[in-house]
Amino acid sequence: MARTPVGVLISGGGSNLQALIDAAADPAYPAEIVLVISNRADAYGLERAAKAGIATRVIDHKGFAERASFDAELDAALRGAGCGIVCLAGFMRVFTPGFVEGWSGRMLNIHPSLLPSFKGLHVQRQALEAGVKIAGCTVHLVTPDLDDGPIIEQAAVPVLDDDDEATLSARILEQEHRIYPRALAALAAGRIRIEGRRARSA
Protein backbone atom coordinates (compact mmCIF):
# COMPACT_ATOMS: atom_id res chain seq x y z
CA MET A 1 0.00 0.00 0.00
CA ALA A 2 1.30 3.46 -0.89
CA ARG A 3 0.98 5.72 2.10
CA THR A 4 -0.07 9.30 1.37
CA PRO A 5 2.70 11.78 2.28
CA VAL A 6 1.39 14.41 4.72
CA GLY A 7 2.68 17.80 5.79
CA VAL A 8 1.64 19.17 9.17
CA LEU A 9 1.60 22.90 9.90
CA ILE A 10 2.06 24.00 13.53
CA SER A 11 2.71 27.12 15.56
CA GLY A 12 3.10 25.63 19.02
CA GLY A 13 3.15 22.55 21.19
CA GLY A 14 1.62 20.27 18.65
CA SER A 15 -0.15 17.69 20.80
CA ASN A 16 -2.40 16.97 17.82
CA LEU A 17 0.77 16.59 15.74
CA GLN A 18 1.89 14.00 18.28
CA ALA A 19 -1.40 12.12 17.92
CA LEU A 20 -0.88 12.03 14.15
CA ILE A 21 2.76 10.94 14.54
CA ASP A 22 1.70 8.14 16.91
CA ALA A 23 -1.03 6.94 14.54
CA ALA A 24 1.32 7.01 11.55
CA ALA A 25 3.85 4.89 13.45
CA ASP A 26 1.65 1.95 12.49
CA PRO A 27 2.84 0.78 9.03
CA ALA A 28 -0.78 -0.04 8.18
CA TYR A 29 -1.82 3.59 8.67
CA PRO A 30 -2.60 5.02 5.21
CA ALA A 31 -0.71 8.29 5.72
CA GLU A 32 2.90 9.09 6.47
CA ILE A 33 4.03 12.38 7.94
CA VAL A 34 6.93 13.57 5.84
CA LEU A 35 7.26 17.21 6.84
CA VAL A 36 6.39 19.46 9.78
CA ILE A 37 6.46 23.19 9.16
CA SER A 38 6.25 25.79 11.92
CA ASN A 39 6.00 29.54 11.54
CA ARG A 40 7.72 29.85 14.91
CA ALA A 41 11.23 28.59 15.55
CA ASP A 42 10.46 27.86 19.22
CA ALA A 43 7.42 25.63 18.58
CA TYR A 44 7.76 22.51 20.72
CA GLY A 45 6.13 20.50 17.96
CA LEU A 46 9.39 20.78 16.02
CA GLU A 47 11.07 18.69 18.72
CA ARG A 48 8.27 16.14 18.57
CA ALA A 49 8.83 15.83 14.83
CA ALA A 50 12.61 15.60 15.13
CA LYS A 51 12.28 12.87 17.77
CA ALA A 52 10.14 10.91 15.35
CA GLY A 53 12.69 11.37 12.57
CA ILE A 54 10.43 13.67 10.55
CA ALA A 55 11.87 16.52 8.48
CA THR A 56 11.10 20.00 9.83
CA ARG A 57 11.12 23.48 8.40
CA VAL A 58 10.72 26.85 10.06
CA ILE A 59 9.09 29.40 7.77
CA ASP A 60 8.71 32.56 9.80
CA HIS A 61 5.81 34.69 8.56
CA LYS A 62 7.63 37.78 9.84
CA GLY A 63 10.16 37.30 7.08
CA PHE A 64 7.55 37.95 4.39
CA ALA A 65 6.16 41.33 3.45
CA GLU A 66 2.95 39.83 2.09
CA ARG A 67 0.72 36.99 3.11
CA ALA A 68 0.74 35.63 -0.43
CA SER A 69 4.51 35.26 -0.52
CA PHE A 70 4.51 33.48 2.86
CA ASP A 71 1.82 31.13 1.56
CA ALA A 72 3.80 30.56 -1.64
CA GLU A 73 6.80 29.49 0.42
CA LEU A 74 4.64 27.10 2.46
CA ASP A 75 3.19 25.72 -0.72
CA ALA A 76 6.59 25.19 -2.31
CA ALA A 77 7.87 23.40 0.78
CA LEU A 78 4.84 21.10 0.96
CA ARG A 79 4.94 20.26 -2.73
CA GLY A 80 8.71 19.87 -2.65
CA ALA A 81 8.27 17.21 0.03
CA GLY A 82 5.68 15.43 -2.11
CA CYS A 83 2.80 16.07 0.29
CA GLY A 84 -0.60 14.91 -0.90
CA ILE A 85 -2.42 16.12 2.21
CA VAL A 86 -1.86 19.03 4.60
CA CYS A 87 -2.94 18.89 8.25
CA LEU A 88 -3.27 22.06 10.30
CA ALA A 89 -2.48 21.42 13.95
CA GLY A 90 -2.67 24.68 15.84
CA PHE A 91 -1.26 26.72 12.97
CA MET A 92 -2.10 30.30 13.89
CA ARG A 93 -2.06 31.96 10.50
CA VAL A 94 -4.89 32.78 8.13
CA PHE A 95 -4.29 31.68 4.53
CA THR A 96 -4.86 33.44 1.26
CA PRO A 97 -7.72 31.95 -0.76
CA GLY A 98 -5.28 30.88 -3.46
CA PHE A 99 -3.33 28.68 -1.08
CA VAL A 100 -6.52 27.10 0.26
CA GLU A 101 -7.84 26.44 -3.23
CA GLY A 102 -4.58 24.78 -4.19
CA TRP A 103 -5.16 22.20 -1.44
CA SER A 104 -8.91 21.95 -1.89
CA GLY A 105 -10.19 18.64 -0.55
CA ARG A 106 -6.73 17.79 0.72
CA MET A 107 -6.26 20.10 3.72
CA LEU A 108 -7.65 19.23 7.16
CA ASN A 109 -8.06 21.35 10.27
CA ILE A 110 -9.08 20.47 13.79
CA HIS A 111 -11.24 22.91 15.71
CA PRO A 112 -12.15 22.60 19.41
CA SER A 113 -15.91 23.07 19.09
CA LEU A 114 -18.86 21.27 17.61
CA LEU A 115 -19.07 23.33 14.44
CA PRO A 116 -21.08 25.20 13.26
CA SER A 117 -21.24 26.42 16.88
CA PHE A 118 -18.38 28.62 18.06
CA LYS A 119 -16.10 29.66 15.26
CA GLY A 120 -12.91 31.67 15.60
CA LEU A 121 -10.74 31.86 18.71
CA HIS A 122 -11.20 30.92 22.38
CA VAL A 123 -14.06 28.68 21.45
CA GLN A 124 -13.98 26.65 24.66
CA ARG A 125 -14.56 29.91 26.52
CA GLN A 126 -17.31 30.80 24.05
CA ALA A 127 -18.95 27.45 24.79
CA LEU A 128 -18.77 27.99 28.54
CA GLU A 129 -20.18 31.49 28.26
CA ALA A 130 -23.02 30.22 26.07
CA GLY A 131 -23.84 27.70 28.77
CA VAL A 132 -23.86 24.61 26.55
CA LYS A 133 -23.95 21.21 28.25
CA ILE A 134 -22.31 19.39 25.35
CA ALA A 135 -19.10 20.61 23.76
CA GLY A 136 -16.70 18.87 21.42
CA CYS A 137 -14.37 19.11 18.48
CA THR A 138 -14.46 18.91 14.71
CA VAL A 139 -12.08 17.82 11.95
CA HIS A 140 -13.05 19.51 8.70
CA LEU A 141 -11.72 20.16 5.26
CA VAL A 142 -10.39 23.69 4.95
CA THR A 143 -12.21 26.09 2.65
CA PRO A 144 -11.66 29.82 2.22
CA ASP A 145 -14.37 30.56 4.81
CA LEU A 146 -13.17 30.33 8.41
CA ASP A 147 -14.04 27.08 10.23
CA ASP A 148 -16.60 26.26 7.59
CA GLY A 149 -15.51 23.34 5.38
CA PRO A 150 -17.11 19.89 5.10
CA ILE A 151 -16.98 18.04 8.42
CA ILE A 152 -15.11 14.72 8.45
CA GLU A 153 -15.28 13.79 12.14
CA GLN A 154 -16.77 15.19 15.34
CA ALA A 155 -16.71 14.10 18.95
CA ALA A 156 -18.82 15.33 21.87
CA VAL A 157 -17.91 15.76 25.53
CA PRO A 158 -20.02 16.82 28.50
CA VAL A 159 -19.57 20.27 30.04
CA LEU A 160 -19.52 19.91 33.82
CA ASP A 161 -20.91 22.45 36.26
CA ASP A 162 -17.50 23.27 37.69
CA ASP A 163 -15.66 23.40 34.36
CA ASP A 164 -13.45 26.31 33.54
CA GLU A 165 -11.69 26.95 30.24
CA ALA A 166 -8.74 24.74 31.22
CA THR A 167 -10.70 21.69 32.35
CA LEU A 168 -13.07 21.83 29.39
CA SER A 169 -10.21 22.36 26.93
CA ALA A 170 -8.38 19.33 28.34
CA ARG A 171 -11.46 17.12 28.00
CA ILE A 172 -11.99 18.26 24.40
CA LEU A 173 -8.28 17.80 23.59
CA GLU A 174 -8.46 14.11 24.49
CA GLN A 175 -11.12 13.71 21.82
CA GLU A 176 -9.14 15.80 19.33
CA HIS A 177 -6.30 13.29 19.68
CA ARG A 178 -8.75 10.48 18.96
CA ILE A 179 -10.59 11.89 15.94
CA TYR A 180 -7.80 13.70 14.07
CA PRO A 181 -5.94 10.46 13.23
CA ARG A 182 -9.24 8.83 12.24
CA ALA A 183 -10.12 11.68 9.88
CA LEU A 184 -6.68 11.76 8.30
CA ALA A 185 -6.80 8.00 7.78
CA ALA A 186 -10.18 8.25 6.06
CA LEU A 187 -9.01 11.06 3.76
CA ALA A 188 -5.67 9.42 2.97
CA ALA A 189 -7.35 6.11 2.17
CA GLY A 190 -9.73 7.84 -0.24
CA ARG A 191 -12.73 6.89 1.85
CA ILE A 192 -14.31 10.37 1.91
CA ARG A 193 -17.01 11.32 -0.56
CA ILE A 194 -18.30 14.91 -0.49
CA GLU A 195 -21.93 15.63 -1.42
CA GLY A 196 -22.88 19.24 -0.96
CA ARG A 197 -21.59 20.07 2.50
CA ARG A 198 -21.88 16.48 3.68
CA ALA A 199 -18.86 14.17 3.81
CA ARG A 200 -19.64 10.47 3.80
CA SER A 201 -17.57 7.33 3.78
CA ALA A 202 -17.12 6.02 0.27
Next chain:
Amino acid sequence: MARTPVGVLISGGGSNLQALIDAAADPAYPAEIVLVISNRADAYGLERAAKAGIATRVIDHKGFAERASFDAELDAALRGAGCGIVCLAGFMRVFTPGFVEGWSGRMLNIHPSLLPSFKGLHVQRQALEAGVKIAGCTVHLVTPDLDDGPIIEQAAVPVLDDDDEATLSARILEQEHRIYPRALAALAAGRIRIEGRRARSA
Protein backbone atom coordinates in the same frame (compact mmCIF):
# COMPACT_ATOMS: atom_id res chain seq x y z
CA MET B 1 -42.92 17.11 49.32
CA ALA B 2 -45.02 19.64 47.43
CA ARG B 3 -44.90 18.87 43.73
CA THR B 4 -44.76 21.86 41.39
CA PRO B 5 -47.89 22.09 39.22
CA VAL B 6 -46.95 22.16 35.54
CA GLY B 7 -48.86 23.17 32.42
CA VAL B 8 -47.79 21.69 29.09
CA LEU B 9 -48.50 23.44 25.78
CA ILE B 10 -48.81 21.30 22.65
CA SER B 11 -49.93 21.53 19.05
CA GLY B 12 -49.62 17.91 17.97
CA GLY B 13 -48.76 14.37 18.90
CA GLY B 14 -47.06 15.22 22.10
CA SER B 15 -44.52 12.40 22.49
CA ASN B 16 -42.50 14.69 24.71
CA LEU B 17 -45.69 15.33 26.67
CA GLN B 18 -45.94 11.56 27.10
CA ALA B 19 -42.38 11.41 28.42
CA LEU B 20 -43.26 14.08 30.99
CA ILE B 21 -46.49 12.31 31.93
CA ASP B 22 -44.60 9.05 32.40
CA ALA B 23 -41.94 10.68 34.55
CA ALA B 24 -44.54 12.46 36.69
CA ALA B 25 -46.33 9.17 37.31
CA ASP B 26 -43.66 8.54 39.93
CA PRO B 27 -44.90 10.17 43.17
CA ALA B 28 -41.31 11.09 43.99
CA TYR B 29 -41.04 13.20 40.81
CA PRO B 30 -40.96 16.87 41.89
CA ALA B 31 -43.47 18.09 39.29
CA GLU B 32 -47.08 17.23 38.56
CA ILE B 33 -48.74 17.89 35.23
CA VAL B 34 -52.03 19.57 36.00
CA LEU B 35 -53.05 21.00 32.64
CA VAL B 36 -52.40 20.35 28.96
CA ILE B 37 -53.34 23.11 26.53
CA SER B 38 -53.45 22.68 22.78
CA ASN B 39 -54.07 25.34 20.15
CA ARG B 40 -55.45 22.60 17.91
CA ALA B 41 -58.52 20.57 18.81
CA ASP B 42 -57.22 17.52 16.92
CA ALA B 43 -53.86 17.30 18.70
CA TYR B 44 -53.28 13.68 19.70
CA GLY B 45 -51.54 14.89 22.85
CA LEU B 46 -54.96 15.80 24.24
CA GLU B 47 -55.83 12.09 24.23
CA ARG B 48 -52.57 11.25 25.95
CA ALA B 49 -53.44 13.76 28.68
CA ALA B 50 -57.01 12.56 29.04
CA LYS B 51 -55.81 8.96 29.36
CA ALA B 52 -53.57 10.04 32.20
CA GLY B 53 -56.43 11.86 33.90
CA ILE B 54 -54.95 15.30 33.25
CA ALA B 55 -57.18 18.29 32.58
CA THR B 56 -57.07 19.60 29.01
CA ARG B 57 -58.00 22.85 27.29
CA VAL B 58 -58.19 23.75 23.63
CA ILE B 59 -57.43 27.40 23.01
CA ASP B 60 -57.53 27.92 19.28
CA HIS B 61 -55.34 30.81 18.17
CA LYS B 62 -57.62 31.33 15.18
CA GLY B 63 -60.27 32.55 17.61
CA PHE B 64 -58.17 35.56 18.57
CA ALA B 65 -57.67 38.67 16.49
CA GLU B 66 -54.37 39.49 18.19
CA ARG B 67 -51.47 37.46 19.44
CA ALA B 68 -51.56 39.29 22.77
CA SER B 69 -55.14 38.29 23.49
CA PHE B 70 -54.40 34.65 22.65
CA ASP B 71 -51.41 34.76 24.99
CA ALA B 72 -53.53 36.40 27.70
CA GLU B 73 -55.98 33.52 27.48
CA LEU B 74 -53.16 30.98 27.74
CA ASP B 75 -51.76 32.85 30.69
CA ALA B 76 -55.10 32.97 32.48
CA ALA B 77 -55.65 29.25 31.97
CA LEU B 78 -52.17 28.36 33.26
CA ARG B 79 -52.47 30.63 36.29
CA GLY B 80 -56.01 29.48 36.93
CA ALA B 81 -54.72 25.90 37.17
CA GLY B 82 -52.05 26.99 39.62
CA CYS B 83 -49.15 26.21 37.30
CA GLY B 84 -45.72 27.16 38.58
CA ILE B 85 -43.89 25.96 35.48
CA VAL B 86 -44.83 25.83 31.79
CA CYS B 87 -43.37 23.23 29.42
CA LEU B 88 -43.54 23.69 25.67
CA ALA B 89 -43.80 20.38 23.85
CA GLY B 90 -44.15 21.01 20.16
CA PHE B 91 -46.25 24.12 20.61
CA MET B 92 -46.15 25.82 17.22
CA ARG B 93 -46.92 29.40 18.17
CA VAL B 94 -44.57 32.31 18.80
CA PHE B 95 -45.28 34.22 22.02
CA THR B 96 -45.47 37.90 22.77
CA PRO B 97 -42.55 39.13 24.89
CA GLY B 98 -44.97 39.97 27.70
CA PHE B 99 -46.13 36.38 28.03
CA VAL B 100 -42.55 35.11 28.02
CA GLU B 101 -41.48 37.63 30.63
CA GLY B 102 -44.37 36.61 32.85
CA TRP B 103 -42.97 33.06 32.97
CA SER B 104 -39.32 34.08 33.08
CA GLY B 105 -37.19 31.31 34.56
CA ARG B 106 -40.24 29.07 34.72
CA MET B 107 -40.89 28.12 31.08
CA LEU B 108 -39.00 25.30 29.39
CA ASN B 109 -38.74 24.35 25.73
CA ILE B 110 -37.19 21.38 23.99
CA HIS B 111 -35.44 21.91 20.68
CA PRO B 112 -34.11 19.13 18.43
CA SER B 113 -30.62 20.51 17.90
CA LEU B 114 -27.50 21.15 19.91
CA LEU B 115 -28.07 24.86 20.40
CA PRO B 116 -26.66 27.35 19.54
CA SER B 117 -26.41 25.41 16.27
CA PHE B 118 -29.54 25.25 14.12
CA LYS B 119 -32.29 27.51 15.40
CA GLY B 120 -35.77 27.78 13.97
CA LEU B 121 -37.60 25.07 12.06
CA HIS B 122 -36.58 21.82 10.33
CA VAL B 123 -33.39 21.78 12.34
CA GLN B 124 -32.68 18.09 11.80
CA ARG B 125 -32.66 18.81 8.06
CA GLN B 126 -30.46 21.85 8.71
CA ALA B 127 -28.04 19.58 10.58
CA LEU B 128 -27.94 17.04 7.78
CA GLU B 129 -27.39 19.73 5.17
CA ALA B 130 -24.59 21.24 7.26
CA GLY B 131 -22.95 17.83 7.31
CA VAL B 132 -22.47 17.60 11.08
CA LYS B 133 -21.45 14.23 12.52
CA ILE B 134 -22.94 14.93 15.96
CA ALA B 135 -26.49 16.16 16.39
CA GLY B 136 -28.67 16.32 19.46
CA CYS B 137 -31.28 18.17 21.45
CA THR B 138 -31.55 20.91 24.03
CA VAL B 139 -33.89 21.79 26.88
CA HIS B 140 -33.67 25.49 27.61
CA LEU B 141 -35.46 28.20 29.50
CA VAL B 142 -37.55 30.31 27.17
CA THR B 143 -36.55 33.94 26.67
CA PRO B 144 -37.97 36.45 24.19
CA ASP B 145 -35.23 35.55 21.67
CA LEU B 146 -35.97 32.43 19.64
CA ASP B 147 -34.21 29.25 20.83
CA ASP B 148 -31.83 31.29 22.88
CA GLY B 149 -32.48 30.92 26.63
CA PRO B 150 -30.18 29.36 29.24
CA ILE B 151 -29.56 25.68 28.51
CA ILE B 152 -30.63 23.19 31.17
CA GLU B 153 -29.87 19.86 29.48
CA GLN B 154 -28.42 18.65 26.20
CA ALA B 155 -27.85 15.23 24.67
CA ALA B 156 -25.78 14.26 21.64
CA VAL B 157 -26.39 11.57 19.04
CA PRO B 158 -24.27 10.45 16.08
CA VAL B 159 -25.31 11.32 12.53
CA LEU B 160 -24.88 8.25 10.36
CA ASP B 161 -23.85 8.27 6.71
CA ASP B 162 -27.19 6.94 5.54
CA ASP B 163 -29.35 9.13 7.78
CA ASP B 164 -32.22 11.05 6.33
CA GLU B 165 -34.40 13.55 8.18
CA ALA B 166 -36.68 10.80 9.51
CA THR B 167 -33.99 8.50 10.89
CA LEU B 168 -32.03 11.34 12.45
CA SER B 169 -35.17 12.88 13.96
CA ALA B 170 -36.12 9.54 15.51
CA ARG B 171 -32.68 9.12 17.07
CA ILE B 172 -32.80 12.65 18.50
CA LEU B 173 -36.36 12.17 19.74
CA GLU B 174 -35.29 9.24 21.94
CA GLN B 175 -32.90 11.59 23.67
CA GLU B 176 -35.54 14.32 23.94
CA HIS B 177 -37.69 11.88 25.89
CA ARG B 178 -34.78 11.23 28.23
CA ILE B 179 -33.62 14.79 28.92
CA TYR B 180 -36.90 16.71 29.07
CA PRO B 181 -38.09 14.94 32.23
CA ARG B 182 -34.63 15.41 33.77
CA ALA B 183 -34.65 19.13 33.05
CA LEU B 184 -38.17 19.61 34.39
CA ALA B 185 -37.28 17.71 37.55
CA ALA B 186 -34.24 19.90 38.12
CA LEU B 187 -36.22 23.10 37.62
CA ALA B 188 -39.18 21.96 39.71
CA ALA B 189 -36.91 20.89 42.55
CA GLY B 190 -35.23 24.31 42.56
CA ARG B 191 -31.89 22.80 41.62
CA ILE B 192 -31.13 25.25 38.78
CA ARG B 193 -28.98 28.31 39.39
CA ILE B 194 -28.52 30.75 36.51
CA GLU B 195 -25.26 32.70 36.21
CA GLY B 196 -25.08 34.80 33.07
CA ARG B 197 -26.16 32.43 30.34
CA ARG B 198 -24.95 29.38 32.25
CA ALA B 199 -27.35 27.18 34.21
CA ARG B 200 -25.78 25.06 36.93
CA SER B 201 -27.10 22.68 39.53
CA ALA B 202 -27.63 24.43 42.84
